[in-house]
Amino acid sequence: MSEDNDDSQKTEDPTSKRLDEARAEGRVPKSQEFNHLLMILAFTLAVILFGRYAGQQIVNMSLPFFEAPDQIPTDLGHLINMAWRILGLVLLAGVAPIVLAFLAAFGAGYLQFGLLWSAENLMPSLDKISPMAGFKRIFSLRSVAELVKGILKITIVATIVGYFIVPSIGDLHKLIGMEMVQLVAAISDKVHILLIGVFCVMGVIAAADILYQRWEYMKSLRMSRQDLRDEYKQTEGDPLVKGRLRQLRMERARRRMMGEVPKADVVVTNPTHYAVALKYDQTAMSAPKVVAKGTDKVALRIREVAEEADVPVIENPPLARGLYAAVDIDQEIPPEYYKAVAELISYIFKLKKRRL
DSSP: OOHHHHHHHOOBOOOHHHHHHHHHTTOOOOOHHHHHHHHHHHHHHHIIIIIHHHHHHHHHHHHHHHHOGGGSOOOHHHHHHHHHHHHHHHHHHHHHHHHHHHHHHHHHHHHHHOSOOOSGGGSOOGGGTOHHHHHHHHTSHHHHHHHHHHHHHHHHHHHHHHHHHHHHHTTHHHHHTSOHHHHHHHHHHHHHHHHHHHHHHHHHHHHHHHHHHHHHHHHHTOBOHHHHHHHHHHHHOOHHHHHHHHHHHHHHHHHHHHHHGGGOSEEEESSSSEEEEEEOOTTTOSSOEEEEEEEHHHHHHHHHHHHHTTOOEEEOHHHHHHHHHHOOTTEEOOGGGHHHHHHHHHHHHHHTTOOO
């Protein structure tokens, strides 16, 4: 059967066992666009929180070089101190976005599928180094879809960037006459608006991609009816084997029950459809106990075993049917049957000359 036919037969949703196995193998629905969204959010927050402050501080430290360079102390200690301050501000402006982006990338995975550790991805595999397998991955339908999605994303983001930047081109001449502090503030405002706009667009793209990735993931794990039957056999066991085991247990229980019939004191019958064997030990029981019961063929066998063992067989249809329905094997009879059973036991004990 071809692969297409196999795929066409996979019409059932994956079971929880199938989902757990896929997760153990490291296969989870993962949206890269959601990672990019959180990284953009981290970069935006870093620029808003640290960018303007770092830019203003760098401008304030640089102004003396432009306004009054002759008044700047040129001793080595002062220059080293200023260099360290500028380096600290540059690191604040550059490292903070990187750290936040790293935390965002980790948090994106955790928000999508929680903590996941799979040794399957670390195991060596020929598919990872096979040129043919790599060629199939590059030119697969999924790769084409990812390429188209990437082009659309770049086009949309570029359009949004152009939407915010193009109207500001006519105001560039105003930036020439601004003070450095005002220039930094103006540029910061434009960058903030641009980043917020890109973030909003990426939010829509990420939401659509999350839905698509989950749909594709569930589709890839769909199962055929044969898969469901095979999984049921693995988890619950083969129904034929279970039926055979259940039959063997019933046969063993029936043999044990038949072994108790010769020890009974009396067997009450219907006369042919029901048979209930009763035993009463005055020293160990507070009331007579049912040691065997059955209907039709089992009832007939109980009668035969009882007759072979010289156990009295008494016909009492109402009592036999009532005991069969109300009392399980190895249980004492309930109080409502005390009187009727007591008469039988008393009669049997008199026949056997046993004192009750």
